[in-house]
Amino acid sequence: MKKTALLSLIFWGMNLVTGYAQLFEIEGHRGARGLMPENTIEAFKKAIDLGVNTLELDVCITKDNKVVVSHEPYMLSLYVTKPDGTPVTKEEEKSLNLYQMKYKAIKRYDSGIRGNALFPEQQKIATHKPLLKDMIKACEAYLQEKGLPAVKYNVEIKSGVQEYGIYQPKTVEEFADLVYKDIIKLLPPDRVILQSFDFNILKYWQKQTEAGKYKKITISALTGNLSPEDTFKALGFLPVYYSPHFSVLTPERVQFCHEKGVKVMPWTVNEIADMEKMKALGTDGLITDYPDRVLKMKP
DSSP: OOHHHHHHHHHHHHHHHHOHHHHSEEEETTTTTTTSOTTSHHHHHHHHHTTOSEEEEEEEEOTTSOEEEOSSSBOOTTTOBOTTSOBOOTTTGGGSBGGGSOHHHHTTSBSSTTOOTTOTTOOOOOOOOOBHHHHHHHHHHHHHHHTOOOOEEEEEEOOOGGGBTTTBOSSHHHHHHHHHHHHHHHSOGGGEEEEESOHHHHHHHHHHHHTTSSOOOEEEEEOSSOOHHHHHHHHTSOOSEEEOBGGGOOHHHHHHHHHTTOEEOOBOOOSHHHHHHHHHHTOSEEEESOGGGGGGSOO
16 A cells, blocks of 8 residues: 555544544645645645645636636746746746736646755656646545545635736736636535635625625635734634734634634644644644644644
8 A cells, every 4th residue: 555545544544533634624735845746736636645634725817817726926936847848047937927828838837847945855746737627626536536535625816916917817806706716616615715815805705705696615814924803803804714824823812713713724834843833722723735744743
């Protein structure tokens, strides 16, 4: 039996016996970035093998209005290779704007053959940025093939006010509607989380839900160090998740959220000691590049 399959069986067995999945949620960041090329179908399958509850991913928009899975709205020089086999350079990366490229052209750029110097454990493979719909279809088929429980999808809309009309659609309405249409065709709403650092996106999503134009999908407010009080004030409503960088969490912040009925989901927690600290603080789970390290946490 392959090691990943064995780990998956162990983790899912622990879920069934202890109810761990319901108590502490593990989200695979960009799939399993520490182990496989980020935001690729291969990375998401790896995360599934390792027993995550949720696949965390990022989406951008192409010139032909397709939703593509990518953290940056351009070809990052850190790991992307051009169709001619040469690396994308730092000087040219931002000129390779996904919003100005049709998906047919984007697919020709490789996302994994060079690896990622920041993640030495990451496997080097030839791969590419997938469309959101293709990623979901591939993961759903893989879950069925392996006979594994359903996972959730935490979809981050990569949006920034300074990038409107440049690296993304001019309006948050257009961006959100494109993402919503892809999601709702393929997944039940209760298996989707929608997150963003751009609160304009979250506000619009909430408004559409309240108006009955969107089916109810879980909303997560992403932030770097903004307190939960300031986050909720800026949003104007309570999200299901408050999701800050793990380093800013305190027992008081976790307690404040829980008293409001809001779950706490810190990112990106990669060291085992920090994972154990988050669990001890009472967070509802964590987002990590290394889902395999979860198995090394103390019970």
